[in-house]
Amino acid sequence: MGRDATTLLRNFHQARWDEQIICEMSVPGERGVLVPETEAAIADDVGDGVSVIPSNLRRKTKADLPEINQMRVLRHYLHLSQETMGTDVTIDISQGTCTMKYTPKVFEHLAAHHPGMTAVHPLQDVSTIQGTLEMYYKFEQFLCELSGMDSFSFQPGGGAHGVFTNASIVRAYHEARGEGHRDEAITTMFSHPCDAAAPATAGYKMITLMPDENGYPDIEAFRAAVSERTAAIFITNPEDTGVYNPRIDEFVQIAHDAGAICVYDQANVNGMMGIARAREAGFDLCHFNCHKTFATPHACMGPATGAIGATAELAKYLPVPRIEFDGENYSFADDTPESIGKVRSFYGHPSIVMRGYAWFLNHGADGLREVAEIAVLNSNYMEKKLREIDGVKVYYAEGKRRLEQVRYSWEPLTEETGVGTEDIMRRMTDYGLQHYWMSHHPWVVPEPFTLEPCESYSKDDIDEYVAVLRKVAEEARETPELVKSAPHNSVVHKVVAPAIDEPERIAPTWRVHKKRKGLA
DSSP, X not given: OXXXXXXXXXXXXOOOOOOOOXXXXXXXXXXXXXXXXXXXXXXXXXXXXXXXXXXXXXXXSOOOOOOOOHHHHHHHHHHHHHTOOOTTTSOGGGSTTTOOOOOOHHHHHHHHHOHHHHSOOTTSOGGGOHHHHHHHHHHHHXXXXXXXXXXXXXXXXXXXXXXXXXXXXXXXXXXXXXXXXXXXXXXXTTSOTHHHHHHHHTTOEEEEEOBOTTSSBOHHHHHHHOOTTEEEEEEESSOTTSOOOTTHHHHHHHHHHTTOEEEEEOTTGGGTTTTOOTGGGTOSEEEEEHHHHSOOOOGGGOSOOXXXXXXXXXXXXXXXXXXXXXXSOEEEEOOOTTSOOOSSSBTBOHHHXXXXXXXXXXXXXXXXXXXXXXXXXXXXXXXXXXXXXXTOXXXXXXXXXXXXXXXEEOHHHHHHHSOOHHHHHHHHGXXXXXXXXXXXXXXXXXXXXXXXXXXXXXXHHHHHHHHHHHHHHHHHHHOHHHHHTOOSSSSSOOXXXXXXXXXXXXXXXXXXHHHHTTOO
């Protein structure tokens, strides 16, 4: 039975298998596949394959791997798949700021089956991977056009790693100019937290600007924060509230006048592609999250690619190797003495670059702009429908449009019923929707929930999502305990327990678990 046409709600109940850990299923002697014996000719040529390994690199004991037959392995992972949610299973508007868009399955097929992806090695001679290098080189040109930057690197392993890499470039730039005393960086409260955390990890003292009454970073507070010690600003725009700062060029100019570098976190660029570029706003460095904007897998924080872009002046500091083209052949270039060096092995994740490259080719320039326009249209339509729900509030920038996402608040409903955003988040899973993302801490916007209906979702999807939230708001008034005790139809029910943050209670591996239990 599909969703009810009158209410747009589904009669949903998820599978719950109470599945064992796969190591607990092990039965000595069971096998899922029989590995063939080594052919005699191969053994004569290379030996047993073990003796040549230095003794200090050999295992002292056999790997403690689970022994399970093929049918039970298949059943185990199918059970687990029935206990998960995600873009392919439900309407994943939930993860605001994460841009959970649909990944075309033809790209997944290429990544999993094309020998150009599955049968290459990064240490191959460059003459044998010309197609791979061409893909990297052209994808870099695409991102240069999209951002206005002059060069890109795909080495960072994700967005936050890209911010860290850009912070390292900022340091190298200032040290080369004899200005290593610049030890402060500025970000804003509603920029992504990695814009504070990553530069701090790189050694900078962070200054965070709070929003003014309209939700914009306070420009006078910014002027006061900038000094001869300012190395850079790291800023997201539109911020994670969906509010775009129309004075961003003024912020950039103030920073430049003080000798600072301006770094643009473009994770929220999905509503701006083909419309606005980082370089036109004056930025020196930027990064894109390929898994957000270019429809590559989010993949639980990896594998991913944090593509970082730089102006010509800063390109010499980018990680090596760089990929060059002389008009006939593609090659690696690592003879850049001012480079910050490697930040990850090799030159980035090829299957992610391939997906992003294919996505660009699939859309073309006009298609990229259409993606942005639909993302903004979807977000504004959803905002209009959610504002009609009694109990929803939208802070800041009253009367102005957000772009591709909005940070909402259940504050009025909570004050009336005692039901908060965490309660509502759990209850919505009873209607077949993945939990939504609230916001980073601290909650400057009270009882927050942040939604981003990017271009992947239809009007029907948005209407169903809004219908669920409307229903849960009604339940909060009529039967608040039903909402507070949710979920009821999901894999697990409400867990009432303190957060497990004590190291002695955590078992990150099966070996550690057995030691804790006295089994090993």
